[in-house]
Amino acid sequence: xKILVTAACAVFTSIGCAYAQAPxxxxxxxxxxxQQRTVDRLIDEGLEDDxxxxxxxxxxxxxxxxxxxxxxxxxxxxxxxxKLKALGFKNVRIExxxxxxxxxxxxxxxxxxxxxxELKISALGNSVATPEGGxxxxxxxxxxxxxxxxxxxxxxxxxxxxxxxVMARTQDGSGYGWAVAKRSGAANEAARRxxxxxxxxSAGTSHGRTPHTGNMRYEEDITPVPIAALSNPDADLLSLAxxxxxxxxxVNVNISVNTKTVVESGNVIGxxxxxxxxxxxxxxxxxxxxxxxxxxxxGAGVAITTAAAKLIDELRGKPARTIRVxxxxxxxxxxxxxxxxxxxxxxxxxxxxxxxxSDFGAGRVWQFRTGFAEEDLPKAQVYQKALRRLxxxxxxxxxxxGPDVTPLRRAGVPVFRLYQxxxxxxxxxxxxxxxxxxxxxxxxxxxxxxxxxxxYIASELEGDYRASDAE
Amino acid sequence: xKILVTAACAVFTSIGCAYAQAPxxxxxxxxxxxQQRTVDRLIDEGLEDDxxxxxxxxxxxxxxxxxxxxxxxxxxxxxxxxKLKALGFKNVRIExxxxxxxxxxxxxxxxxxxxxxELKISALGNSVATPEGGxxxxxxxxxxxxxxxxxxxxxxxxxxxxxxxVMARTQDGSGYGWAVAKRSGAANEAARRxxxxxxxxSAGTSHGRTPHTGNMRYEEDITPVPIAALSNPDADLLSLAxxxxxxxxxVNVNISVNTKTVVESGNVIGxxxxxxxxxxxxxxxxxxxxxxxxxxxxGAGVAITTAAAKLIDELRGKPARTIRVxxxxxxxxxxxxxxxxxxxxxxxxxxxxxxxxSDFGAGRVWQFRTGFAEEDLPKAQVYQKALRRLxxxxxxxxxxxGPDVTPLRRAGVPVFRLYQxxxxxxxxxxxxxxxxxxxxxxxxxxxxxxxxxxxYIASELEGDYRASDAE
Numbered sequence: 001x002k003i004l005v006t007a008a009c010a011v012f013t014s015i016g017c018a019y020a021q022a023p024x025x026x027x028x029x030x031x032x033x034x035q036q037r038t039v040d041r042l043i044d045e046g047l048e049d050d051x052x053x054x055x056x057x058x059x060x061x062x063x064x065x066x067x068x069x070x071x072x073x074x075x076x077x078x079x080x081x082x083k084l085k086a087l088g089f090k091n092v093r094i095e096x097x098x099x100x101x102x103x104x105x106x107x108x109x110x111x112x113x114x115x116x117x118e119l120k121i122s123a124l125g126n127s128v129a130t131p132e133g134g135x136x137x138x139x140x141x142x143x144x145x146x147x148x149x150x151x152x153x154x155x156x157x158x159x160x161x162x163x164x165x166v167m168a169r170t171q172d173g174s175g176y177g178w179a180v181a182k183r184s185g186a187a188n189e190a191a192r193r194x195x196x197x198x199x200x201x202s203a204g205t206s207h208g209r210t211p212h213t214g215n216m217r218y219e220e221d222i223t224p225v226p227i228a229a230l231s232n233p234d235a236d237l238l239s240l241a242x243x244x245x246x247x248x249x250x251v252n253v254n255i256s257v258n259t260k261t262v263v264e265s266g267n268v269i270g271x272x273x274x275x276x277x278x279x280x281x282x283x284x285x286x287x288x289x290x291x292x293x294x295x296x297x298x299g300a301g302v303a304i305t306t307a308a309a310k311l312i313d314e315l316r317g318k319p320a321r322t323i324r325v326x327x328x329x330x331x332x333x334x335x336x337x338x339x340x341x342x343x344x345x346x347x348x349x350x351x352x353x354x355x356x357x358s359d360f361g362a363g364r365v366w367q368f369r370t371g372f373a374e375e376d377l378p379k380a381q382v383y384q385k386a387l388r389r390l391x392x393x394x395x396x397x398x399x400x401x402g403p404d405v406t407p408l409r410r411a412g413v414p415v416f417r418l419y420q421x422x423x424x425x426x427x428x429x430x431x432x433x434x435x436x437x438x439x440x441x442x443x444x445x446x447x448x449x450x451x452x453x454x455x456y457i458a459s460e461l462e463g464d465y466r467a468s469d470a471e
Numbered sequence: 472x473k474i475l476v477t478a479a480c481a482v483f484t485s486i487g488c489a490y491a492q493a494p495x496x497x498x499x500x501x502x503x504x505x506q507q508r509t510v511d512r513l514i515d516e517g518l519e520d521d522x523x524x525x526x527x528x529x530x531x532x533x534x535x536x537x538x539x540x541x542x543x544x545x546x547x548x549x550x551x552x553x554k555l556k557a558l559g560f561k562n563v564r565i566e567x568x569x570x571x572x573x574x575x576x577x578x579x580x581x582x583x584x585x586x587x588x589e590l591k592i593s594a595l596g597n598s599v600a601t602p603e604g605g606x607x608x609x610x611x612x613x614x615x616x617x618x619x620x621x622x623x624x625x626x627x628x629x630x631x632x633x634x635x636x637v638m639a640r641t642q643d644g645s646g647y648g649w650a651v652a653k654r655s656g657a658a659n660e661a662a663r664r665x666x667x668x669x670x671x672x673s674a675g676t677s678h679g680r681t682p683h684t685g686n687m688r689y690e691e692d693i694t695p696v697p698i699a700a701l702s703n704p705d706a707d708l709l710s711l712a713x714x715x716x717x718x719x720x721x722v723n724v725n726i727s728v729n730t731k732t733v734v735e736s737g738n739v740i741g742x743x744x745x746x747x748x749x750x751x752x753x754x755x756x757x758x759x760x761x762x763x764x765x766x767x768x769x770g771a772g773v774a775i776t777t778a779a780a781k782l783i784d785e786l787r788g789k790p791a792r793t794i795r796v797x798x799x800x801x802x803x804x805x806x807x808x809x810x811x812x813x814x815x816x817x818x819x820x821x822x823x824x825x826x827x828x829s830d831f832g833a834g835r836v837w838q839f840r841t842g843f844a845e846e847d848l849p850k851a852q853v854y855q856k857a858l859r860r861l862x863x864x865x866x867x868x869x870x871x872x873g874p875d876v877t878p879l880r881r882a883g884v885p886v887f888r889l890y891q892x893x894x895x896x897x898x899x900x901x902x903x904x905x906x907x908x909x910x911x912x913x914x915x916x917x918x919x920x921x922x923x924x925x926x927y928i929a930s931e932l933e934g935d936y937r938a939s940d941a942e
Contacts, residue, residue, distance in 0.1 A: 057715075
């Protein structure tokens, strides 16, 4: 038996093997034959689904960029309410919350000497402005954030600190952790050293001149330093200019921003009511960065989960559990909708059986990951078997469930994640290139099929995913 | 014999077969064994050449964008003179000429109603400005320029005319002819109909939000209409907005430009003097559009031809004919350097044995095309045989020789062209994406090898390429 399992393991990752080795309990969870037929039917229908594309085309065309807290995000909420109502969702509502507001105004950069030419930048979310006319400073380059962290605290006063760290292209997005560290770390490390301004090589994998943006936070007790990202080609150019200059390279960076102390945002919520008050919570985030039209981040997630829930709603009879779809507000600027929801719904989190967000683009799902109690892991195999025909393999049990699910996960809500192929996600993510034409309609349908199947199983399969002592 | 030739033809295009069928004359032109060895050596050395990359990196980093007639183009001329002198070229000089000047200032566009959002545009070269604050007009869409040409002259007063014609992706750039027709035709057709402004779908094949620019000319006796290109994703968006609006779509376009009546430009010239006063003229154009750093258009052509000539200069002994390298000025804005040269050198054009320009990017050469007198076509086979090891096949005899060679060709100078693979050229050409990182160093070396071989043969092979009655 053990030998057989080991042989089978050769085709899995070492992490995947954890499942292969898990012994099937006497009373292994299973779908009824009727439920299995329904899962297959949902997958068949998902693979022909047009609704997700229709929603995504509508959102990106009729609303476009929708920065958290902006008037465009408010229009997107109205759009979400109208769509959910038209699709027959119940209890459709907006749960509002307050938030601070930041938006870019103008931004530009140029090599002043010795080789004058323009550089393409995007200010990072929450960056302070430069003085009017910008700041001109000598560039000091660091290959990685680590090099900057290791640098002395003296000797960089008034300089431009340039962190030239390249982001890794990966299928699972695992290169993003270091990229985020760079995004938040560079300005803080620069501030600690009295630098005038900071630039980072884009936290993106594209060779386009389309620098990414993304949120950063200043630590307390520092004097904030303005920060922007250079596109990869522009980071190459600055790096080459430094190598060829044989002396100082001076760059001017000009950033202006608008901020407000308090504006309104909100989560849009709709439901397919179930036979019980238990909840399967799914969704994507409605806000986007301002540069693109938010197609892959995260119009796709909104569209996929809404379309999947709608497919389940079209089955005869109510689902066993309520399927709650949330179009999260203000995710990009600090998971603000997620925090507001976790707070407002603290009393009913015990009724949240499973939660998951689709927020990693519009690529095909390639892996099913879980965040279940160990003793409930055999249930993961029910999902994995059902999803196998979609080319989705088993993944580990350390899933976070998606950004907006993080506060729920921390509060003990079990999660799953349908992991999308993100090999080209960071070519688009947080840049002006995040537009509808980058989405593959066939991949979008595969997502809808996977979500419809997984959410249906989550609704119908008996038992929960929490450790016994938490039940 | 005929049957054998026909069988061989199966692997060529019908055009290529013209050569396979050409009978070898009794005194077929040929290289000596020594010359053949030199050709092979030049190819070997070209395939290891670092000079072209060094020149291209230097030009794009230290000068960057260099619009015809601009101060940056003047700096590029000084750069060219310094490089040619440092490389040992003789008779290095700038031949100046005067030209009118146009540059973009600001440009923006947005859908005003019913779905407000930004559109990415680039004004076309020579466009007039809009009134301050821009012009807002209802969009009328035409699928192609032909549809617009067929439309009545009434009914479009004050409208925004949008020509949504898609450009074909081709290896040989044959999609560009219609794209240029659209670029020049759209504003003139719009003006004839009293439209307020015109937009075209980018004359480019990229899915990036990086609209192309390029020159256009207003016809006489019309009131010029401002014109810009929309990136492909933005043209998609505008088209979708019109389909979803169910009513008028209004767009604001705002363009400001600066113009001057007379500025100076020039051609940079250097030579490898030969044993005779006959000239083989090669080069690329030094000016670029303003949006990118002019790496593929046409820093690559400047770098390739300079490096190839330098390789020949390193052989022992003078070449038979003089190799004249020209870094052409102000090509993009109307072949102004080419016209100035043809005029200034009218008296010595009979001594120009062959001319050619490298100006189609930095992709691998895949075909050798000629513009020879029919009776000199057997000589083409000498080149083709030598280039075969580089993966270069035979092409037709209708080559133009390259944009800046056009006036020489018209004056009777024979030409050849080393045709580069342009499959992705129009993803970059005339956009901000025309930067160094898009160039493949190995492909650049293959170009240098092909040019060194072809130019050496052009210098050494006896006889010329003109019809007998022209000799």
